[in-house]
Amino acid sequence: MTTTATRPSAHPRAAIPARTLRTDRWWLTPLLSMVFLTVAGGYLTVRIFIPDHYFVEQYNYLTPVFSPCISDSCADGARHLGTWLPAFPTLLPLPLLVFPILLGFRATCYYYRKAYYRGAFLSPPGCAVGEPAKKYSGETRFPFIVQNYHRYFFYVASLLLLLNTYDAALAFLPASGGFGFGVGSLVLVANVALLWGYTLSCHACRHVAGGRLRHFSRHPIRYRAWTFVSRLNAKHMQFAWASLASVALTDFYILALSAGWISDFRFFN
Ligand code: FES
Secondary structure (H helix, E strand, C coil), X not given: CCCCCCCHHHCCCCCCCCCCCCCCCCCHHHHHHHHHHHHHHHHHHHHCCCCCCCEECCCCEECHHHXXXXXXXXXXXXXXXXXXXXXXXXXXXXXXXXXXXXXXXXXXXXXXXXXXHHHCCCCCCCCCCCCCXXXXXXXXXXXXXXXXXXXXXXXXXXXXXXXXXXXXHHCCCCCCCCCCEEHHHHHHHHHHHHHHHHHHCXXXXXXXXXXXXXXXXXXXXXXXXXXXXXXXXXXXXXXXHHHHHHHHHHHHHHHHHHCCCCCCCEEEC
């Protein structure tokens, strides 16, 4: 049997005057996505320029937005990994090195791409809805060619997540000594758990676990890892939203504690 490769352009969109024949509220999801991204992204962007209230020394709580804090400008106790860099000029944000990596990881994420291509670029706004752009060049040119580097952002962001995990563990060692924990410790642990869910459910992680294999039968451990990651991968959208919200809320909780607006409920010590 002979098959003929058919270019998509050989089947242009049906010539109907309406943009779409869909009658459901297809616009609601892209709209909500953009509202959420604007609020959370706006908050975090403003936050990195506020060099205060990112650390609660009494309980050893460091916000994930400023972690790792490794410059001489950071509060003494917040430098969990020591001092690697000199003090930053006042206008430079403390998470100068970390924030671009985390932003790149999220911005090149396959799920977020779908969300903002639909919500911001209307490309397309939804399934079976006509898009305004006449041409499509894919992700072959700058800046969108950067999308192809997602896996590298995944590698580096995974290392940073190990540091966030370390910070969350330190939140059980208050400055008064010994072991103790409060609501803030649990908030940091929940945040790290959601971040692990998001990172491990990444498509690049799935490829690391089970990609480039001819026979799963000869690689039982990688098959198990791939099966586990694949299950998480089915929930990647949920992890994407929940982890973004949790980073912003965790930061706000620590900001509110540090500013003295609220106090931390302590379960022990
Ligand atoms: S695909 Fe979303 S983080 Fe990798």
